[in-house]
Amino acid sequence: MTDALLDVRDLSIHFRSGAREVQVTRKVSFTIAPGEVVGLVGESGCGKTVTGLALMGLLPRGRSRVTGNIFLGGEDFAAMSPRQMRRVRGRRISMIFQEPMSALDPVFTIGEQISETLRAHRDVSVGEARARAIEALTQVGIPEPELRYDAYPHQLSGGMRQRAMIAIALVCEPQLLIADEPTTALDVTVQAQIVEVLGGLCARLGMAMLFITHDLGLVAETCSRLVTMYAGEVVEEGHIDDVLVRPRHPYSSGLLRSLPALAQRKATLPAIPGRVPTVAEMPAGCRFRPRCAHARSVCEDPQSLVDSGNGHVRCCRQEELVLPGALRGEVAA
Amino acid sequence: MRTATAVPIITAHEVGIHFPVAGGRTLRAVDGVSLEVHRGETFGVIGESGSGKTTLGRALVCLERPAAGRVLHDGDDPYRLSAAALRRHRRDFQVVFQDPNAALDPRMTILRSVREPLDVAGELPRAERTRLALEMIERVGLNPEFADRYPHELSGGQKQRVCIARVLTLRPALIVCDEAVAALDVSIQADILNLLADLQREFGLTYVFITHNLGVVAHISDRIAVMYLGKIVELAATELIEARPLHPYTRALLSAEPVALPSHMRSHQRIVLHGELPSPVSPPSGCRFRTRCPMAVTRCMQDVPAWREVEPEHFCACHFAEDVGDAIVPQRPGGTP
Numbered sequence: 001m002t003d004a005l006l007d008v009r010d011l012s013i014h015f016r017s018g019a020r021e022v023q024v025t026r027k028v029s030f031t032i033a034p035g036e037v038v039g040l041v042g043e044s045g046c047g048k049t050v051t052g053l054a055l056m057g058l059l060p061r062g063r064s065r066v067t068g069n070i071f072l073g074g075e076d077f078a079a080m081s082p083r084q085m086r087r088v089r090g091r092r093i094s095m096i097f098q099e100p101m102s103a104l105d106p107v108f109t110i111g112e113q114i115s116e117t118l119r120a121h122r123d124v125s126v127g128e129a130r131a132r133a134i135e136a137l138t139q140v141g142i143p144e145p146e147l148r149y150d151a152y153p154h155q156l157s158g159g160m161r162q163r164a165m166i167a168i169a170l171v172c173e174p175q176l177l178i179a180d181e182p183t184t185a186l187d188v189t190v191q192a193q194i195v196e197v198l199g200g201l202c203a204r205l206g207m208a209m210l211f212i213t214h215d216l217g218l219v220a221e222t223c224s225r226l227v228t229m230y231a232g233e234v235v236e237e238g239h240i241d242d243v244l245v246r247p248r249h250p251y252s253s254g255l256l257r258s259l260p261a262l263a264q265r266k267a268t269l270p271a272i273p274g275r276v277p278t279v280a281e282m283p284a285g286c287r288f289r290p291r292c293a294h295a296r297s298v299c300e301d302p303q304s305l306v307d308s309g310n311g312h313v314r315c316c317r318q319e320e321l322v323l324p325g326a327l328r329g330e331v332a333a
Numbered sequence: 334m335r336t337a338t339a340v341p342i343i344t345a346h347e348v349g350i351h352f353p354v355a356g357g358r359t360l361r362a363v364d365g366v367s368l369e370v371h372r373g374e375t376f377g378v379i380g381e382s383g384s385g386k387t388t389l390g391r392a393l394v395c396l397e398r399p400a401a402g403r404v405l406h407d408g409d410d411p412y413r414l415s416a417a418a419l420r421r422h423r424r425d426f427q428v429v430f431q432d433p434n435a436a437l438d439p440r441m442t443i444l445r446s447v448r449e450p451l452d453v454a455g456e457l458p459r460a461e462r463t464r465l466a467l468e469m470i471e472r473v474g475l476n477p478e479f480a481d482r483y484p485h486e487l488s489g490g491q492k493q494r495v496c497i498a499r500v501l502t503l504r505p506a507l508i509v510c511d512e513a514v515a516a517l518d519v520s521i522q523a524d525i526l527n528l529l530a531d532l533q534r535e536f537g538l539t540y541v542f543i544t545h546n547l548g549v550v551a552h553i554s555d556r557i558a559v560m561y562l563g564k565i566v567e568l569a570a571t572e573l574i575e576a577r578p579l580h581p582y583t584r585a586l587l588s589a590e591p592v593a594l595p596s597h598m599r600s601h602q603r604i605v606l607h608g609e610l611p612s613p614v615s616p617p618s619g620c621r622f623r624t625r626c627p628m629a630v631t632r633c634m635q636d637v638p639a640w641r642e643v644e645p646e647h648f649c650a651c652h653f654a655e656d657v658g659d660a661i662v663p664q665r666p667g668g669t670p
Contacts, residue, residue, distance in 0.1 A: 043518040157609050187545060187607045189625075192589040196605055214518060217591030218549075221599070241595035258523035259593055261548030265571065266530070269552075271523035277490055311544035326593050 004031035004071075005208050006055075006176055011068035011078070013059065014067065021065070021225040022279045024050055028068070029305065037202055037209045039219030039240065041255065044230035045276045047210045052178045054078075055210070056095050057085035072176065091121040091137050092302040098181040104153040111149030112138075118171045126162035133221035136167040140197050159190035166197060173205055180212045195222055198236040209275070216255060220244060228252045229309075231276055231287040238311025248313040250292045253323035262326055286315070294321055340408040341369035342507055349401030355550050360614050362388040364563040365402070367640070370507070371624050375533070375540040375572070377554030379586070384560040390543045393428035395419065416442045424454065425486045433492035437484040439618050440486070441469065444480035447499040454503065460538060463594035469498040473528060477570035490521035493530070501506060501532065507539040514549060547590040551575060559583045562621040563613055565640075569647040579649040579658045582622050628653055 003212040011028040014021050014088050025047040040048050053059050054066050057077060060147045065117045066130040068078040077085065105113060111150035114133035118124060124132065130149065139161040153161055162182060168178055177200065183191035199222060202209050202311060211223055219226055219240065226243045228251060236249040247253040254272040256262065263269050274291040277283060283290055298316050311325070315321070348365040370376045370393070380386040391397040392404060395411050404412060411422055430668045432437045436503055437443045437446050448466035451457060457465070473494040483549065485493055492512065500508055510529065514522040530553065532538060544550050550557055557574045568579040585604045592599060606625045611617055612635040617624050623633040632652055643654040651657060 029428070043520065067445060087564050188589045188611055189381060189585060191591075192603060193590075193607075215591060215595040216519075216604075219591045220595070221591045241597070242595060255519060256593060259522045260523065260550060260552035261590070261592060262594075263552060265552055268527050268530070269523035271527060272520035274525075275490065275521065286458070295352055297561045327598075 003033060003035040005073060006032040006210075007069070007071040008051075008055070009069040009071070011051065011054060011066065011070065013054055014065040016063050023207075023232070024279065025054075025229075027102050027230075028229070028234050030227045030234060031065040032210060034175065035202065035206045035208055036225065037199075037211060037223045038225045038227060039223035040210055040212045040227050040229060041212065041214060041216060041219055043255075043276050043280075045231075046229040048229055049180055050193045052180050052210065052212050053094060055176075056089055056093060056180060057082070058089075058095075067209050081208070085225065087121075090117050090174070091172045092174050093176045093178070094172070094174040096162070096165045096169050096182050098184050100158070100165040100185075101121065101153060101257065103165055104161060104203060106153055109150050110154055110156070110167070111151075113164075114168050115175070117168050121172050130172060133167070133311040137164070138173045139170070139201065140164070140167045141193070142167070158186055159193060162186065162194055163197065166194075166201070170201060170205070171206070173207070174210060177202075177207055177209045179209055182215070183218070184213070184215075190196050191218075193218075198222070201278075212219050214261060216244075216326075217261065226252075228255070232279075233284065233287060233314060234305060234312070235288065235314045236311065237305075238308070238313075241309055247323050248308050248311070248318045248321075249315050250289075250294050250323060253325060254291075259326075270298075288315075291303055339372065341405075342407060343368075343370040344405040344408065344662070345369075345389075345393065345402065346405070346668060348389070348392055348399045348404060350385075350397050351400040352394050354614055357420070358614055361521060361563050361616075362391060362613060363399075364616075366563075366565050367402075368558060368565065368568065370539060372506070372539055373537060373557040375542055376554050377550035377557040378525070378541065378543045378560060379557060380543065380560030381545060381610055382656065383562070383613060385563040385613070386543045386560050387511055389560065390511050390541055393453075394428060394507070395423060396428070396666040409611075422512035424450075424503040425506045426509070427501055427503065427505040427507070427585075428509045428511060429493075429496050429513045431515050433489065433496045433516075433612075436485065436496050437492060441479050442483060443475075443495050444496060446484075447480075447502060450503050452501055452541060461661045464501055466498075469501050470495070472501070474524075486515070487577055488521075490517055490524060493517065493525055495529065497525075497532070501536070504536065509541045509543065511543045513542075515546065524587050529553065533554075542597070547586060559586065562610060562616050562648065563646075564621060566622065566648045566651070569649075573644075573647050575609045575649075579647060579654040579656050580642050580651045581628050581657055582627050582651075584657060584660075585627075628657070 007030050007159055013025045015025050042048050055070055096176045112134055115129035116134055118129045137148055141150050142163050169178050183194050204250045225242050226240045227234055232253045243252055259268040263301045272291050284304045289299045302314055303314045305312045345366055345368045348366045354360045378386045392399055396508040414422055444466055447470055447570050449464050451462040467477055475494050514525050551571055554571050556570050557621045558565045561582050567583045577660050588604045607627050611624055619635050620633040620638050638650045640650045643649045
């Protein structure tokens with residue numbers, strides 16, 4: 001894995017509350033190659049967003065503890081001081097969020113917010129920053145960029161705000177963009193526009209992207225690789241088409257099977273019973289065991305993420321199980 | 334199921350819902366919508382935010398009084414009823430909303446929330462009301478232990494079950510589900526969809542299912558109405574909408590929905606619409622979709638397309654519906670068997 005752009009190794013995140021400390025992710029490991037688009041999926045509460053925030057060094061220092069390594073281009077971000085982190089954040093690694101309205105500053109124009117990012121990292125004049133900001137607005141498909149430079153966030157629609165967020169994140173041409181549910185708050189036709197913008201920019205700038213979402217359809221259409229998280233752990237990692245056709249972890253399979261779009265119309269959906277355990281109720285051994293239809297007594301032992309040939313799976317029964325994927329039984333057979 | 338002669342449970346005729354906005358102008362959230370909902374069916378309404386689908390849903394159950402047109406329940410105008418009779422009548426027409434957190438009173442136990450509609454109706458002795466509420470809590474798949482808990486102790490999916498239980502206590506004939514599964518994780522969403530289907534069979538319910546999620550609406554609906562900027566642009570059986578969409582907007586919606594299939598199975602060409610929903614205060618002239626329509630010509634700017642039955646039981650408002658239907662359309666995997 002020497003050619004990886006991002007190499008996350010054993011990333012564990014702990015939150016402190018008073019004297020207590022709880023572990024919210026456990027030994028998360030994955031890699032992203034330069035220019036690669038990787039999807040990070042799982043239900044709410046599986047640790048997707050905190051993982052993204054940890055990569056950005058955005059978790060509150062006093063109330064959280066991060067162990068493990070985050071290598072980006074060979075440098076360990078996890079070991080950096082807040083000051084060193086400020087120098088790379090926004091320049092080499094950027095992040096966009098679900099709700100652009102709360103991520104943008106309402107009292108500055110979007111042009112100022114793009115220029116600010118640029119001038120924080122690059123030695124450019126005010127005029128040059130303005131020109132580059134307008135160019136960034138053009139790149140994300142905002143019409144009349146010269147006029148929009150002076151617009152405030154509230155004057156833009158949801159889709160346009162998300163485009164402005166993307167422009168801020170991309171103006172320094174980072175190597176890695178973390179997109180945390182960037183289209184969840186948008187309508188499906190606007191979502192299609194944003195996905196097209198992101199895909200186009202990745203291809204044009206050779207930028208890698210970690211696409212955090214709960215929408216497996218979006219992952220299928222945008223990503224080449226998929227990382228599934230469950231209860232703070234990576235449970236499966238593999239090429240998107242492989243996982244869609246033949247998921248190796250019962251949780252990945254369950255997520256796919258519960259999609260109404262893939263089921264026979266009006267048929268009972270094979271839902272996953274129960275819900276993601278909280279930190280307090282975390283089962284010993286396999287964390288998915290209480291919800292898993294394939295659980296056996298062996299699953300009471302802790303599971304490790306092992307090589308499955310063309311990916312990684314955290315399930316001791318992966319060799320023997322043939323799990324249904326996105327295709328209906330008769331098609332897959 | 335339905336017969337040709339049966340009176341629809343809801344008939345909307347040229348319904349318009351208007352809201353005054355600043356500057357003395359009028360926002361026509363719903364503008365000239367006509368439809369029929371038949372007893373026992375699931376009627377899906379799909380559209381983007383701002384298309385008027387929620388307002389339409391509210392109008393169908395008399396939560397919003399139409400400024401134009403009429404809404405009939407079982408062929409009769411509910412607004413002709415006395416206030417007291419209308420209140421009684423409303424019990425048959427219930428709504429489940431998107432956000433169960435906002436729908437449940439945080440200071441009321443689950444039992445009280447579920448029993449509240451019966452308490453308001455005030456027709457049964459208290460012990461009987463409690464018994465019925467507990468029965469419904471169990472029926473929606475919750476442990477009766479939850480009865481004494483408060484909403485904050487429940488997960489989102491459990492809270493949505495509570496909301497379903499409380500509308501069921503009055504044994505309604507029809508439930509409007511307004512984005513009832515939108516806030517839930519996919520596995521929980523599947524659970525709730527299964528529950529709604531079971532309840533429909535058991536209680537003979539009619540659903541008006543409002544959502545922006547095509548996968549969800551296509552899965553559970555018998556017929557689908559597609560809304561755009563206050564108007565229904567297409568209405569047909571789910572199989573027809575999926576296999577042969579006649580409106581360019583429906584086609585774009587179908588193609589924009591991401592599908593979790595491997596790349597070699599995603600044959601369809603995505604139609605990316607330009608721009609966003611125009612303001613409903615000053616909708617475009619002629620066809621409202623023309624500003625974003627890849628097929629728009631001059632005629633679309635001048636003539637409002639007529640609402641017509643282009644093919645049997647397949648209604649559409651587009652001058653060129655026949656051409657759209659003959660174009661190659663996206664195929665969805667689960668859709669028609």
